[in-house]
Amino acid sequence: MERLFIFFLIFLILPILQSCATVANPTIRKDPLIGKIINAQTGEETNFKSFIKDISAHDVIYLSEKHDNPAHHHIQHKVINALIEKGLKPTIGFEFFSMENTPDLLNFVDAGKVAHSNKIEAIIEKDLRKKLSWDTHSDQMWKFYYDLLQIAQKKHLQVAGIDLPNTLKKRITRKGINGITPIEKDLIFSTQMADKTYKDYMFSIFKKVHCGMSHGTMQSRLYDTWVARNDKMALSIKRLHKHRNGPVIIIIGGGHTAYGLGVINRVTAIDKTIQQINIDLKEIDITPSRLSEYIQPLDLEGFEKVPPADYLWFTQRVSYADPCEEFKKSLQKMKKHSENFKRNHPPK
Template structure:
């Protein structure tokens, strides 16, 4: 009962993080203060051949793609450093990548574009008149209460877009719609709310089962209906919305790939977001790069490439390329809850 009570208390926190980020914050071992060294750290693995790939080869493939996914763990500083490096090197090749973010919604795209354009506001009066352009953007994006480190992860990419005048956009659904979807049945939504959604019937099968496991693991084993169905519908609708955003920008882009900064969960097994883009524009060349932090306990390469609960490997490899990094932390929140 104590564990259930704590999970209920923790549940919606985990839920909001999972639904916003596309990845779990939960580890798989005991907490430690010492980072684990692993021979995979720093390696780039081609999942198709299961062989190492050099960075120049990764960059060459990214330069030829129409859409590049840089699937991240949102709180991993190394993942954001790698994203910045790839974008800078694509620009160095004479390309003009189009930069998209899961962490910003489509309604915030105007704020991002206005900041990147560098055009000063003609409205000099009001409470925001003494803010710097960065402070104003942070307020517009509703990021003032988030930690500075978290903001800087993404602001460095926005600044790169401003420096090189890259097109930029937010791709996701608005937070209010995500909240309503995760807590309300579809038929209870208003007509205006439903108008913003794809509204397709939820298919059955291995991907749904996979995502149900993901949601349950993200809540330390707590998964019940109708919660799971609502989470899955929210997940699907978010992928629909982001896919439509990616395709719109890819259709409008002539100088470089659309580079999506997105939680790696949205691109696992080339399903979710990647699959939806392929349905909308099958001719687009997509490259799915997963920035993969090592597991808490030593694991073989196969455990990273395939899902342990998928013995037939029906879901396929997790990403086209995996770039391995150190973990951001070694906490296991579920272990802490179980020991409470």
């Protein structure tokens, strides 16, 4: 049963941690915060023009998303286009692609320098999607990021992947950082940032995401993967900053940037001169909440007490369903399947 539980966490629950899983629900709740841009330090609303003026003065701009929320990707388009209209030439880095994917991404951008027929454009898109191993993802999810790549192609912007390769991420999650081979370890960059308080905090997040269920070994492996990814992305951002022509825009899940932890403090550890600003594209809560609750600082021993982001841009939720209900149903099915298998295949 332990092996079944680990398998379940790796292959069925891990995507929830990455904010990709969605349960369709037509319920929509009106909320006065939707559409507002809030300076989290002051708690004051700001207008779009002032917001763009502020963020454009920074080296690295995080547009921290919930991956499957269309409104978040619409905002990303709006921000990128506004920066371009100011005469800036941003570089775009993507969590969802690895640094090793960068040549393929740049080949796609280069292809925009020549006019193609719709048929050829479709072939180019299909080829890119296959090279990036995105042909198994949903068309909707692919379109979110492909649309951003098309902006880069049209405006001749530099783009890059910033994460570890998918296979290496899965290897660390299955085996732990100490279980992979020395050759694989050579592919991993480490900031050497080890803090038990932060580790305990992330363990509590993993437990919450997994609906209160925890497994010591599995949590350790998830944490190993989490740290390896954040370190790699921080190094990638440093490299993009070095070769930038304008601000570096990072398209990334909000969990990697919340409270200035994860990726942001690792970039600072590598290079304290890089000026970073985090925009949390924030879904409203399932139940109504006050603004003060959204911008409440995290009180974590050994870390600066700061709000979750520099700015919060509030949006509608994709779903109001409880993902833990789906988790429980799926786990029950897995248990039933396991019991049936053992009953039909008794030990010899």
